[in-house]
Amino acid sequence: MKQAFTFLTVFVTTCQLLFAQSTKKQTDSLAHFDAYVQQAVRDWHVPGLTVTVVKEGKVLFKKGYGVRALRPASTAKTESVDTQTLFAMASTTKAMTAACLGMLVDEGKLRWDDPVVNYLPDFLFYDPAVTREVRVRDLLIHNTGVGNADVLWAAMQIPSDEILRRMRLIKPSYSLRSGFIYQNIMYLAAGKVLEKVSGMPWEVFIRTRLFEPLGMQRTKALFKDVTDANRAKPHVEVNDTIRLVDSPTEEGLVDAIGPAGSVWTCPDDVAAWMQCMLDSGRYNGKTLLKPATWAELFKPQTLVTDGQFYPTQRLTKPVWKTYGLGWFQHDYRGHRVNFHTGSLTGMVAIHGQLPDRKLAVYVQGNLDHTEVRHALMYRAFDTFGGLGIDRDWSRDLKQLYGGIRQQAKQTERKIDSTRVMNTKPSLPMTAYVGTYTDPLYGKADVTLRNDKLYVTINSLSTGYLDHWHFDTFRLRYDQFWNGKDPVSFILDTQGKVIKLICGGMEFTKTPDVTNKAASGR
Incomplete structure (x- = not known):
């Protein structure tokens, strides 16, 4: 009896020690990661940023850094970023739109391979054969043959129905399903399919069927609904100076293609979405998607070419690159990564997963195309994914993208050199x-x-x-x-x-x- 008691005491003590060591190790990892993010924010000159990390169903880390908007030095008011600060999700919205369509698939109201013309008979492509053949799935995987058509929402203010009407005027860049060119307008069409099938606008559906079940109370589907003062403002770098873009008109342009990228959220909300997407479409006792439909979202649907992928591939060196339903994918150190970036004028986001480690990271920032988002995603994978890697992604990616910027400047100088001096216009x-x-x-x-x-x-x-x-x-x-x-x-x-x-x-x-x-x- 005494022997058994002694064994039990040793066992409990050992467990306590191991738990204490594990807790200390995790605490140290979080502290080091926090310090790393702080330094990266300084190095990349990002005005404001948030980072959220979820692992095995729990929020491991969430924090805001910097300020919501750069103000003149004479302005005394401080607008610090916190975990309730709203940032644009931009194109990371696409995964949400795909999930919403999946809910209709679960209800038997829609099939992924239904012809789009069945739901949107007035949505026509330049080639009538493509109009007949495009399926709902095709709207989500950038393979319809239509090239980038962002001019229809970024360079003009026309209603979403008019955007879709003008698609018939755009000549194809390649034949249907023979390539991959990233395409925002098709997600608008996907949102219109959702509206036709469900009987409610996309922004109402996503709020009632996704935000509310997940408890995402601060999240807004459209920029026009973002009235809270605690929200980030966009910034761009011009001639090595970071400037505030204080233009509601510019920010609101994306509402015309809402299903492609108009959602705004914050760490306190987005953590629930991250947990749901890691846990087979389940969250807090609720099931938003059937397991088979959830799996379909992450199933590789089409190959992504080198030219349509990210420059990060020069460092990560993936063997394969694919696209699911609203998710880019590639291999990283023997693990599959699901991720998607989001970019609007002056705003960025990235949502990344290491699914086999039940790990997800979400980064949002308010500086145009700041690729610190990629650096922090891979750093989080290395730190919390148990990969045993200590690479300085911030340094390496800053060097990579710095080189790309220099190449762009050289190209601009080369174009400038072609100018024929001392000429005049042909006419008055x-x-x-x-x-x-x-x-x-x-x-x-x-x-x-x-x-x-x-x-x-x-x-x-x-x-x-x-x-x-x-x-x-x-x-x-x-x-x-x-x-x-x-x-x-x-x-x-x-x-x-x-x-x-x-x-x-x-x-x-x-x-x-x-x-x-x-x-x-």
């Missing part, structure tokens, strides 16, 4: 003035201001045109975050201006009705 400035239109791209108005050409594109983007050479000008956007774009005027064989080309958009000059009437024509 007044000849370029007028209205230019296109059924796909909308309208551009060119006027004279202060003896210089001034352009307004779709009543959204504006700026002066500086003469470059011959009939090419350079547009300096009033919306500084858009930078610069070349603008070329095309003349016909009679020397009259007939077209304007800007940023890949081509507009045709409309006849001057006033002048025609005055001349009797």
Whole structure:
């Protein structure tokens, strides 16, 4: 009896020691990770950032860093980021839209391989054969043959139904299911399918069927509903200076394609979504998705080409790269990674998983395309995934993306070197003035201001045109975050201006009705 008691005492003491050691090790890991994030935020000059880590059904780490918005030094008010600060989810929204469609699949109201035309008969592609063949699944995996069409929401303000109507005007970049080009508009179409089947708008469905069951009380489906003062503001780096983008119009553009990227959330909310996606669509006793449907979301659906993947592949060196339903995927040190980034003007996010380790990390920031998000995701995998790696991802990725920026600057300098100096426009400035239109791209108005050409594109983007050479000008956007774009005027064989080309958009000059009437024509 005494022997048994002694054994039990030793056993309990040993367990206590092991538990204490494990707890100390975890505490040390969290402290080191926290310090690492703080240093990364400084190194990448990010105004504000949040990090949330979930493992084995529990929130392991969540914290806010920095400020919601950079303010002048004279402003005394401090706007610190905390775990309730709302940031844009941007394209990490896509996984939510796919999950919402999965709920309809579970209810037998929809099948992944149903023809889209069955639900959206007016949604037409350039090629009628593609219109007939595109399935619901295709809307989620970037393989419809349509290239990037973000101009339809980022360069104009038109209703979502009009965006879909204009898709019939876009020529394919490749044949159906023969390639992969990342595509936002198809997720808008997926949201419209959801609306048709469920009888409620996407933003209502996602709130009632996903946010509310998960207890995501602060999360908003659309930017227009983000009225809370505790939310991050976007920033961009211009000429090595970080500037605040204080433009509700710019931020609200994404609402037109809501299912592709309009959700706003915070660490206190998004942790529930992370746990749900790690645990077969279950959360806190609720089952949002059937196991088979949840598995379908993460099943590799199509291959992703090198050109459409992230520069991080130069360091992670994946053997394979795929896309599921709203998730990029690749191998990392023998483990599968499911992840997706999100990028809007001045805002970034990333949601990553190591599913076999029941580990997920979510990072949000308010600096345009700051790739510290990737660095912190891989660092979290290494730290909390038990991979035994101590790589300085922040340093390595900063070097990688710094090199990419330098290459971009070299390319810009090379373009600048092609300028033919001491040339003049072919015609007087007044000849370029007028209205230019296109059924796909909308309208551009060119006027004279202060003896210089001034352009307004779709009543959204504006700026002066500086003469470059011959009939090419350079547009300096009033919306500084858009930078610069070349603008070329095309003349016909009679020397009259007939077209304007800007940023890949081509507009045709409309006849001057006033002048025609005055001349009797």
